[in-house]
Amino acid sequence: MYSYLAHLECTQCGKTYPAGALSTVSPCCSKVLFARYDLPKLGREVDRDAVERRTGGMWRFAELLPVEDPANVVTLGEGGTPLLEATNLGKRLGLTRLFIKEEGLNPTGTFKARGISAAISRAGELGAAGLTMPSAGNAAGAAAAYCARGGMELKVFMPQDVPDANKKECLLTGSEMNLVDGLIGDAGRLAVAVAGEQGLFDLSTLKEPYRAEGKKTMGLEIALQLGWKLPGAIVYPTGGGTGIIGMYKAFQELLELGWVEGRPPKFIAVQASGCQPIVKAFQEGKPASEPWPDAETLADGLRVPHPFADYLILQAVRETGGTALAVGDREMVEAMGELGSAEGVVACPEGAATLVGLKRLVHEGFLQADETIILLNTGSGYKYLHLMADTI
Ligand SMILES: *Cc1c(COP(=O)(O)O)cnc(C)c1O
Ligand SMILES: [Zn+2]
Numbered sequence: 305m306y307s308y309l310a311h312l313e314c315t316q317c318g319k320t321y322p323a324g325a326l327s328t329v330s331p332c333c334s335k336v337l338f339a340r341y342d343l344p345k346l347g348r349e350v351d352r353d354a355v356e357r358r359t360g361g362m363w364r365f366a367e368l369l370p371v372e373d374p375a376n377v378v379t380l381g382e383g384g385t386p387l388l389e390a391t392n393l394g395k396r397l398g399l400t401r402l403f404i405k406e407e408g409l410n411p412t413g414t415f416k417a418r419g420i421s422a423a424i425s426r427a428g429e430l431g432a433a434g435l436t437m438p439s440a441g442n443a444a445g446a447a448a449a450y451c452a453r454g455g456m457e458l459k460v461f462m463p464q465d466v467p468d469a470n471k472k473e474c475l476l477t478g479s480e481m482n483l484v485d486g487l488i489g490d491a492g493r494l495a496v497a498v499a500g501e502q503g504l505f506d507l508s509t510l511k512e513p514y515r516a517e518g519k520k521t522m523g524l525e526i527a528l529q530l531g532w533k534l535p536g537a538i539v540y541p542t543g544g545g546t547g548i549i550g551m552y553k554a555f556q557e558l559l560e561l562g563w564v565e566g567r568p569p570k571f572i573a574v575q576a577s578g579c580q581p582i583v584k585a586f587q588e589g590k591p592a593s594e595p596w597p598d599a600e601t602l603a604d605g606l607r608v609p610h611p612f613a614d615y616l617i618l619q620a621v622r623e624t625g626g627t628a629l630a631v632g633d634r635e636m637v638e639a640m641g642e643l644g645s646a647e648g649v650v651a652c653p654e655g656a657a658t659l660v661g662l663k664r665l666v667h668e669g670f671l672q673a674d675e676t677i678i679l680l681n682t683g684s685g686y687k688y689l690h691l692m693a694d695t696i
Pocket of ligand 1: 414416442443509541542543544545546547548605606652654655682683
């Protein structure tokens with residue numbers, strides 16, 4: 305078992321590049337590069353049910369991940385999270401098949417661990433000595449932990465008002481922490497500049513091909529956990545969009561392999577009312593977003609005013625017949641309380657935002673009672689204790 309990675313492909317024009325060198329965005333169009341695999345060969349040589357029998361979190365899907373030598377995998381046990389049937393909430397909302405993908409159980413408490421494990425493992429394999437990472441918070445914490453584990457140097461750049469938990473996990477694991485007076489975009493510009501000056505590799509969301517590959521494993525797991533069936537809808541709290549883009553790619557690969565049948569689920573992008581560039585572009589029928597001015601939300605993971613891969617998020621939402629909607633901070637915090645009291649799930653505000661979105665879509669009749677619907681709880685509420693006094 306190991307990677308069937310074949311080449312990289314520009315998501316704008318389709319031009320291909322060898323996968324054997326450290327890569328950022330596509331040289332042709334300066335857009336996202338996707339990793340492409342030899343799926344016909346993989347389909348002949350790898351048995352779906354053998355993959356299912358493996359243990360080992362997300363690396364059970366090693367053939368569909370980019371790392372060529374297993375010795376290069378930097379892991380803390382990411383992935384393999386439960387898909388919880390939410391029967392109590394389902395009853396309340398009149399839904400018969402409602403599930404929560406509980407990503408709060410990942411190392412460093414969020415699904416960022418998946419993308420970071422894949423990207424850092426591959427960057428190390430391709431010879432990166434050190435890394436820079438701009439982050440709204442949780443990606444920095446994850447990168448700090450995985451770099452410590454992999455023995456790599458890391459400089460993180462994040463807004464100075466990120467949650468305490470994110471600062472502490474960066475300090476605890478020994479990365480260099482730079483707090484930026486600004487938002488994720490400002491942190492990104494600084495990280496890229498420092499990377500250029502110091503010969504480090506920058507891990508910005510979707511500006512290198514492999515974080516999306518790690519997050520893709522959420523889609524692979526969901527299909528496996530549903531008995532190799534595709535769900536009807538996935539409700540996803542959307543910031544930079546790596547999760548939506550990765551899962552859509554996962555379902556397309558599974559369909560191409562013939563490991564599942566049907567069509568990909570409707571992707572529903574939930575954003576915060578104080579930062580909703582994707583919702584606006586979706587409603588206006590535009591192929592890309594405009595920067596959202598004065599972005600503000602207490603859901604730090606959703607505070608991404610101008611996602612680099614906006615065009616891919618919008619494609620995933622539109623091609624699957626999904627939708628995009630924004631919810632308020634107050635509603636998110638209330639929904640944290642509801643997820644806790646109804647299902648015992650200690651969710652982050654971003655994850656709770658999906659419940660708010662779900663209720664609205666059920667009310668409007670966009671989602672049907674018997675559809676298989678998945679709420680993505682992207683992280684643990686334990687990183688957001690500062691919000692909880694308000695939820696009781
Ligand atoms: C980063 C983050 C998000 C947004 O994820 P994207 O895939 O970048 O859209 C949502 N929730 C949490 C907790 C996050 O850390
Ligand atoms: Zn191109």
